[in-house]
Every structure is written in structure tokens, then in C-alpha cells.
Amino acid sequence: MIEATALTKRYGPKTAVEDLSFAVKPGVVTGFLGPNGAGKSTTMRMLLGLDTPTSGRAVVNGKSYADHAAPLHEVGAMLEARAIHTGRTAFNHLLALAATTGIPRSRVDEVIELVGLADVAKKRAGGFSLGMGQRLGIASALLGDPATVILDEPVNGLDPEGILWIRNLLKSLAAEGRTVFVSSHLMSEMALTAEHLIIVGRGRLIADTSVEEFTRQASTNTVRVRTPDAERLREQLVGPDVTITSEEAGVLTVSGLSSEQIGRTAAEHQVVLFELATQQASLEEAFMELTRDAVEYQAIPAATRSNVTEGTAA
Amino acid sequence: MSSRPSPATTLDGGPAGRSADSTVSAPTARSGKVTQSRVLNSEWIKFRSLRSTYLTLLIAVAAMIGIALLACWAAANRWNHLPMAERANFDAAGRSIDGYVFAQLAIGVLGVLVITGEYSTGMIRATLSAVPRRLPVLWAKMAVFGGVTLVLASVASLLSFFAGQSMLSSQHIQTTLSASGVPRVVFGTAIYLTLVGLFGVAMGAVTRSTPGGIASVFGMLFVLPLILHALPSSWVDNIGPYLPSNAGQALTVLHTEPHQLAPWTGAGLFAGYVAVTVVIAAVLLKRRDA
Numbered sequence: 206m207i208e209a210t211a212l213t214k215r216y217g218p219k220t221a222v223e224d225l226s227f228a229v230k231p232g233v234v235t236g237f238l239g240p241n242g243a244g245k246s247t248t249m250r251m252l253l254g255l256d257t258p259t260s261g262r263a264v265v266n267g268k269s270y271a272d273h274a275a276p277l278h279e280v281g282a283m284l285e286a287r288a289i290h291t292g293r294t295a296f297n298h299l300l301a302l303a304a305t306t307g308i309p310r311s312r313v314d315e316v317i318e319l320v321g322l323a324d325v326a327k328k329r330a331g332g333f334s335l336g337m338g339q340r341l342g343i344a345s346a347l348l349g350d351p352a353t354v355i356l357d358e359p360v361n362g363l364d365p366e367g368i369l370w371i372r373n374l375l376k377s378l379a380a381e382g383r384t385v386f387v388s389s390h391l392m393s394e395m396a397l398t399a400e401h402l403i404i405v406g407r408g409r410l411i412a413d414t415s416v417e418e419f420t421r422q423a424s425t426n427t428v429r430v431r432t433p434d435a436e437r438l439r440e441q442l443v444g445p446d447v448t449i450t451s452e453e454a455g456v457l458t459v460s461g462l463s464s465e466q467i468g469r470t471a472a473e474h475q476v477v478l479f480e481l482a483t484q485q486a487s488l489e490e491a492f493m494e495l496t497r498d499a500v501e502y503q504a505i506p507a508a509t510r511s512n513v514t515e516g517t518a519a
Numbered sequence: 520m521s522s523r524p525s526p527a528t529t530l531d532g533g534p535a536g537r538s539a540d541s542t543v544s545a546p547t548a549r550s551g552k553v554t555q556s557r558v559l560n561s562e563w564i565k566f567r568s569l570r571s572t573y574l575t576l577l578i579a580v581a582a583m584i585g586i587a588l589l590a591c592w593a594a595a596n597r598w599n600h601l602p603m604a605e606r607a608n609f610d611a612a613g614r615s616i617d618g619y620v621f622a623q624l625a626i627g628v629l630g631v632l633v634i635t636g637e638y639s640t641g642m643i644r645a646t647l648s649a650v651p652r653r654l655p656v657l658w659a660k661m662a663v664f665g666g667v668t669l670v671l672a673s674v675a676s677l678l679s680f681f682a683g684q685s686m687l688s689s690q691h692i693q694t695t696l697s698a699s700g701v702p703r704v705v706f707g708t709a710i711y712l713t714l715v716g717l718f719g720v721a722m723g724a725v726t727r728s729t730p731g732g733i734a735s736v737f738g739m740l741f742v743l744p745l746i747l748h749a750l751p752s753s754w755v756d757n758i759g760p761y762l763p764s765n766a767g768q769a770l771t772v773l774h775t776e777p778h779q780l781a782p783w784t785g786a787g788l789f790a791g792y793v794a795v796t797v798v799i800a801a802v803l804l805k806r807r808d809a
Contacts, residue, residue, distance in 0.1 A: 254651045255644055256808040271651035274552040282648055290569070290642040297568035298645075304561035305649040307551030345645060 206231055206384055207252060207353060212261035214247050214408075221247040222408040224261070229386045229403070231352070234379045236399030236416070237388040240496050244408035245388040246284065249357050252386075253282055265353055266384075277306045277349030283342035283356045291331030295322055295341050298330060302345055316344040321370075335362030343374070353384040360394055372398045392492035396420070406496040420488060428464045430457040430471075431480035438476045442467065458484075555655050562659040566667065571632065576667070579625035579712075580675040586618030587679035591686035598690040610773040611694040612704040615683020616676050619708045619771060623715045626668055627740070630719020631732035633664050638727045647809045657804055661720050661797070668716040672709035680705050700773050703782060707770030710786060714767055715740070718793045724800035739792075740764040760785070763792045 207229035214222040222244040229235045239245050250256040252263045254270040263269070266279050273279045289298050299313045317326045320340040325333070330341060339362055346354055356375075360368045375398055379385045389395050395402060395416070402419050404412040412419060432438050435455050442449060447461035459467060464483050471478050551557070566572055594614055598606070637643040650656050680701075684693040694701055718739075723732040743762050747755055756778045759765055769775065769785030780788065 250644075250808070253648050255647060257806075273651070276553065276651055277649055278551070284644055284648070285641060288641040288643075288645040290565070290636060290640045292569045292571060292636075293565070294568065297564060298642075301561045301564040301568070302645060302649050304564055305553050305557050307557055 206266055207355075207386055208264045209248065209252070210262045210264070212248065212251060212263055213259045214244070214251060214256060215259045220408055222251070222258075225405065225408065225410050226261075227403045227410060227413050229384055230401070231384040232379055232382050233400040234375045234385045234387060234398055235401040235403060236395035237386060237403050237405070238392060238395055238492065239388075239390065239405040239411075241390055243390075243405045243496070245390075245405060246357055247408075248405070249282070249284055249355055249386075249388060252355060253280065253284065255284070275306050275349070277302070277308070278351055279349075280353045280355060281346035281349055281351035282354070283339075283346045283359060285342075285357060287338055288345075289330045289338065289341060292329055294327050295330055295333070295344075296326040298341065299345055299348060303348055306349060308348055312348065312350075316347050319347065320344040336364060336367050339363055339367070343371070351383070353386070354378055355386045357388050358390070359387060360389065360391075368394070392488045396488045404492070404495060411495055420485070420491070427458050427460045427484050428462065428467055429480065429482045429484055430459060430467060430478060431455055432457070432471070432476055432478050434476045437474065438471060441470050441474050441476070455479075553650055553652070553655070555658065558650055558655040558659040559662055561649070562656070562663045566633070566663050569636070571636075572629065575625050575629040575632075576671055579622040579629075580671060580678075582621040582625065583616070583618035583675045583679045584682055586621060587615045587683040588686060590614050590617050591683035595687050595690045595692070598692060608774065609692060610704075611684065611687055611692055612680065612698070612701045613772045615680045615687070616705060616708045616771065618679055619672075619676070619712055622672070622675065623712055623740070624737075626672070626712050626716045627719040627736045628733055630664060630668075630716040631723040631729060631736060633660050633720050634723035635727060635729040635732050639729055644809055653804050654801055657720075657724060657797075657801055661717055664720055665713055665717050669709060669713040672712040673706060676705045676708045704771060704773050707782060707786065711767045711770050711789070714786075714789055714793050718763075718796060721793065721796040721800040724804055725796065761788065763789055766792075 209225055209227050212222055212225040213220070225244070225248060237245050237248070247256060248263075251258050252265060252270060254263075266273070270276060270280060289295075293301075296313065296317065299316065300310065303309070303313050317323055320343050322337065322340050322344065325337060330338070333341065339359060343356065343359060346356060354375075359371050359375075363371065372394075375385050375387060379400075387395075387398065399416055401415050402412065403410070404414075404419075414422070430438065433455060435451065435457055439449055439451075439457060442457075442459060442462060444461070447459065449460075450458045452458070464481050468478070468481055470476075471481075591611075591614055594609070601609075637646055646656055647653055680696065684695075687693040696702060696705065715736075719732065719736050722735045722739075723729075726732040726735055740763060744759070744765060747759055747762065750758075760769075760778055760780045766780055766785040767789030769780045770782045772779075772782075775781060779785070
């Protein structure tokens with residue numbers, strides 16, 4: 206369980222995170238989405254006590270991270286893949302981290318095996334590919350068998366096989382009842398992995414919703430109808446919340462009605478249909494739409510303000 | 520990618536996802552508190568698992584012994600040509616451990632790297648996540664590096680001493696470890712080197728950058744005395760003995776020179792400078808964002 210309350214972080218005049226409140230529940234994978242520079246990494250660093258919030262509070266499993274006696278057992282984190290001394294072997298890196306909380310050597314071997322680095326564990330981490338670095342980062346996150354797992358962009362640099370592996374790993378971690386909090390800037394990836402979404406833009410919360418809900422709300426589904434009787438069908442479908450457009454003869458794009466409703470109406474009026482298909486707007490488009498709004502939301506007040514001052518000066 | 524995935528398909532983990540279950544959670548990852556001794560163990564693992572550690576320490580030891588042999592061979596060789604005054608003041612013990620001047624470079628750099636190596640690679644964030652109270656990391660690093668340096672520098676000083684004396688014995692100008700003040704010179708050199716190392720660790724923690732840390736350490740130790748010499752000579756005499764390196768090096772000579780602090784006074788002052796730097800490092804480590 207992760208709880209952020211009015212979390213704010215300023216670096217000089219720049220606000221990285223502003224008044225961010227959310228809760229991440231155990232048992233599901235929660236995606237932390239936002240464009241680059243939205244404040245995801247800063248938020249994660251504050252969760253781990255690496256950065257001190259300017260104001261607000263971050264609590265993990267009921268306490269501030271730093272107040273846990275055995276933090277690696279509470280929270281396993283990978284903030285950036287390259288939080289590893291390049292001159293040290295993967296094995297020794299994990300062994301040193303494990304030693305801080307008395308985790309035995311056998312567990313180090315276990316996590317190495319788990320992430321598939323057994324062949325290179327005795328090689329220096331400086332020579333690792335990005336994907337191997339990610340796997341090592343995930344190994345260190347799992348070292349303490351933690352109740353909460355925080356991963357910053359874990360699929361970065363992984364090949365398709367690795368991405369699938371992470372996806373399954375995250376789901377199995379959540380299925381075991383753990384809190385799994387994963388950041389990404391890729392909506393498509395999160396749609397496959399996460400059940401819940403926390404979306405940020407410019408350091409502010411934009412949405413805190415389930416993936417299902419997000420998809421339903423953010424995208425207006427349309428139905429494509431191909432029929433030789435387009436004009437007659439259009440007349441029958443018209444209603445208060447219905448919009449119908451037609452870009453080519455014999456094809457209608459209907460929003461505000463489900464394909465079932467359209468199909469029934471057509472049957473009632475004995476209109477022949479050649480094609481009836483629901484078209485879902487892409488999640489990526491919906492996500493971009495949403496975060497673009499956040500950017501505009503930030504930009505517009507400033508512009509309005511300058512207009513106002515110009516107005517009063519004139 | 521051709522078909523748009525519906526959000527309801529979040530359970531497409533399949534058999535691969537299930538098979539991971541059994542290995543993620545393991546009884547071997549027992550819960551344990553972070554303690555100072557565990558952090559010490561962790562830092563010891565880190566210290567001994569880097570190639571640069573061995574290389575740098577080897578350079579320091581080899582330089583000390585090598586320079587001892589060279590300096591004492593040269594002294595013995597030139598002995599009959601030396602003026603009487605110089606012969607009278609000859610410090611057989613000090614001459615044999617003069618290699619510390621070089622060894623302190625290696626040890627100062629390694630001290631800085633003990634901390635800045637973690638900052639430059641990003642490792643520090645893993646370290647501080649594991650030990651969020653942070654200060655145990657600084658204490659552990661100082662204990663590991665200070666302990667190793669003290670032992671190694673003591674051994675190197677002793678070996679240098681005996682190697683040097685064996686060179687000097689050709690002219691029968693050698694001294695022995697039982698002679699008055701000699702143990703203080705030999706082990707005092709080890710103490711001085713250890714303090715230089717700890718100064719490096721603390722400066723590394725303050726600057727968080729390898730070049731910055733090295734520049735600060737050697738700026739304080741070597742450049743400060745040089746700058747002082749550009750000032751009027753009365754200043755040199757009054758301020759000079761209190762500079763960190765001059766104070767600390769009082770421990771490494773048999774006969775205290777004019778305008779030099781007494782051996783243990785100087786050592787105490789140098790230790791004080793190091794302690795102040797450590798306190799600053801601790802406060803900054805605790806306060807700053809990692």
C-alpha cells in the first residue's frame with residue numbers, strides 16, 4: 206500500500222510535482238503514467254525517501270520509507286536500471302545490498318536465477334546491455350521479497366521477450382497480494398499490464414482510474430455502418446445524443462449508439478447491412494489527448510493573465 | 520499489435536506468469552533489521568569487490584617500499600660526501616618512510632572514490648534505498664576504508680622501515696624500531712595516511728564528484744601550503760604549522776623542526792580538520808536529496 210498526500214516537490218523555481226495525492230492498493234498492478242518530465246521519477250524518489258518532499262507526505266505500508274526497520278523487505282524498488290557500480294559484478298552488487306538487512310547468499314542466487322542472469326552474474330555490470338541492467342535492477346527490487354514493488358520504466362530497453370517476461374512477472378507479483386507500482390510513458394504497455402492507472406502531467410494528477418474506466422471514458426467509441434440504404438438508416442438513427450457522419454457513400458460513422466442498438470434499428474426497418482463494426486479510439490490517442498489537456502491547462506492561465514494585464518494597461 | 524487489446528484482457532499472463540509465482544517469494548528472504556554491523560558487512564563486500572581497490576592499494580604499498588629502498592640506497596651511497604651538519608641531523612627512520620608522500624596520493628584518491636564512485640554510477644540510490652537512515656553508510660565506509668588503510672599502511676611503513684634500514688646498514692647509519700621516537704614515526708606515518716584516506720572519504724561525500732573530491736583533498740593538503748608561501752614569511756611561520764598537511768606530517772619526522780607543531784599536537788589538529796569535514800559530510804548526506 207502506497208499513499209501520497211498532497212506531495213509537492215520544487216527545485217528552485219521549477220515545480221516537479223504539485224499537490225499530488227493518490228493511493229496504490231495491493232493485489233493489482235498500478236500503472237503510473239505520464240509523458241517524460243511529468244514528475245514520475247521524482248514522485249518515486251520521494252516514496253523511497255531519496256528526495257525530501259517540499260511539502261506533503263509519502264507513506265509506504267503505513268510508514269515513511271525511512272522509518273522502516275527493514276526497508277528492503279517492505280519495498281523493493283528499481284528507480285533507474287543503472288543504479289549499479291559499473292566495476293562490480295552483478296552477484297557482488299546484490300550480495301552487498303542483501304547484506305544490509307541480513308539476506309543470505311542463497312537468496313541472491315535465487316533472484317539471479319529468477320531474472321535470468323545466472324550466466325553473467327560473475328561478470329562486471331559495466332559491460333551489461335540495457336536489458337541486462339534492467340533485469341539486475343529488478344533482481345535487486347525482489348531481493349527482500351517485499352510487500353511493495355516500485356519500478357521506474359522497467360520495460361525500457363527490453364526486447365519483446367523481456368517485455369512479456371516483465372508483464373507476467375508484475376501480474377504474478379500482484380496476484381500474490383503485493384502492491385505493484387510501475388511507471389511508464391507508454392499507454393499501450395500499461396493497458397496490457399496494469400489494472401489501475403494513475404496519470405500525471407506536469408507534476409499534477411490528471412486521472413486516478415481503472416484501465417477499463419479510462420478506456421471507456423477517454424475514448425468515444427464509434428460504429429462504422431456500411432449499407433446500401435444509408436439515407437433511410439440515418440433518418441431512423443437520429444437522436445439527441447447521436448452524431449452521424451459520412452465520409453463516403455454508403456458508409457456511416459455513428460457515435461452515441463452501440464452496434465447492438467444500430468443492428469436492431471436496422472432490422473426493425475428492414476435495412477440491409479453489409480458491415481457493422483465498433484471502432485475503439487486508440488488508448489495511446491486517448492492518453493495523449495488527456496495529457497495534452499494537462500499541458501494546455503497549465504499554459505492557458507498564463508496566456509490569459511498576460512492578456513488581462515495588456516487589457517488593463519491599455 | 521493489429522488488434523486493439525481490450526482492458527479486460529489483463530489476465531493474459533498465462534502459464535509463464537504462473538510459473539514465476541513460486542520463485543518470486545521465498546522463505547530465504549527473511550526479514551532483518553538494518554543494523555550498523557550489517558551495513559559494515561555490506562560496505563566490506565563493496566570495498567573488496569572492486570578491482571580499483573586492489574590496484575590503488577597495491578600502488579600505495581609498492582610506492583612506499585620502492586621509495587624507501589631508493590631514498591635509503593641514495594643516502595647510504597652519498598653518505599661520505601654529505602656535510603657534517605646534514606649527517607648530524609640525518610633521520611634514518613624518517614628517510615625510510617618518505618614514500619608516504621606518494622602513497623598519500625593513492626590513498627586520498629581511493630578515499631574519495633569510496634563515495635564518489637557510487638555517485639558517478641548511480642549506485643548511491645540503491646545504497647541509500649537499502650539504508651534510508653543514510654548515516655550508517657558513511658560510518659561503515661569510514662570504518663572499512665579507515666581500518667583497511669590503517670592495517671595496510673602500518674604493514675607498508677614497517678616493511679619500508681626495514682627495507683630502508685637494510686640499505687642504510689652498509690654505512691652503519693641505520694636505526695632500530697626500539698630507538699626513541701622511531702615507533703612513533705613508523706606508525707605515525709600509518710596514522711597520517713589513514714587520516715588522509717578518511718579526509719578523502721569525507722570530501723567525497725561533501726562534493727559527490729570524483730574530480731571535485733580529489734581537487735578538494737589535494738587542494739587542502741598540497742596547494743594550501745604552496746599558496747601560503749606566496750605570502751610574507753612571518754605569515755608562513757605563524758600559519759604554516761597549522762595547515763592540515765603540515766600539522767599531520769609532524770608525526771612522520773623524528774626531529775621536530777622549527778615552526779612545526781609537536782608530533783601528537785599536529786596529529787590531533789589534523790584529526791580535528793578531518794573530524795570537522797566528516798561532520799559536514801554527515802549533515803549534507805542526511806539533508807540533501809540523493
